Amino acid sequence: MRSYTTFSLQYAHRFYGFKGEAQYLHGHTGVLTIEVEDSIDAGVNMVFPCNEIQKTAWDILRNFDHALILREDDPLLPAILDVYEKQGIKNGHPQNKMKGPAFKTDLATAYPDCRLVVTKETMTVEGMIKIVYDLLKTKLNIAKITFTSGVNAASQEFPVAGTVKRCPLCGIALNENGVCPKCGYKEKA
Ligand SMILES: [Zn+2]
Numbered sequence: 718m719r720s721y722t723t724f725s726l727q728y729a730h731r732f733y734g735f736k737g738e739a740q741y742l743h744g745h746t747g748v749l750t751i752e753v754e755d756s757i758d759a760g761v762n763m764v765f766p767c768n769e770i771q772k773t774a775w776d777i778l779r780n781f782d783h784a785l786i787l788r789e790d791d792p793l794l795p796a797i798l799d800v801y802e803k804q805g806i807k808n809g810h811p812q813n814k815m816k817g818p819a820f821k822t823d824l825a826t827a828y829p830d831c832r833l834v835v836t837k838e839t840m841t842v843e844g845m846i847k848i849v850y851d852l853l854k855t856k857l858n859i860a861k862i863t864f865t866s867g868v869n870a871a872s873q874e875f876p877v878a879g880t881v882k883r884c885p886l887c888g889i890a891l892n893e894n895g896v897c898p899k900c901g902y903k904e905k906a
């Protein structure tokens with residue numbers, strides 16, 4: 718069975734080099750749905766607690782919220798960094814608090830201090846699904862990701878290998894020592 722959860726992300730981007738209105742900087746509220754597949758954990762009668770999926774994913778995904786997402790070769794990138802630098806907000810600001818940890822993958826690099834994500838490819842809905850899967854595939858048993866943004870929508874299913882051992886008392890994944898990081902339950906040897 719699957720447990721799934723939905724996030725809303727507000728971001729600005731553009732399709733650099735695209736022949737259409739999307740080549741101009743504009744914003745969206747994107748809706749991302751992550752479906753996690755596994756057996757039903759008999760102890761809690763759940764696949765996975767959705768608030769835990771939220772916590773795990775949002776830690777990384779908040780880097781995309783209220784962020785500017787630009788392709789690495791977009792000439793707007795140095796121009797914007799120059800403005801942020803002159804304004805003294807490039808390396809952070811006391812009111813920029815909703816930051817996730819910086820990340821770098823082959824597809825995207827997050828700069829939380831200036832709310833910027835630099836991507837290798839144009840950030841379409843399809844591109845976002847590739848980026849998100851790459852960031853979260855080792856943390857969650859992702860079976861499907863759906864991303865919608867305005868009239869654009871895409872989804873992709875992923876093969877799920879194996880099962881995650883979960884706590885029979887609170888349903889979250891046990892750590893490598895078979896211990897629940899939340900309630901301290903220890904798996905019997
Ligand atoms: Zn757009």
Ligand SMILES: [Zn+2]
Binds near residue numbers: 885887
């Ligand atoms: Zn537990």
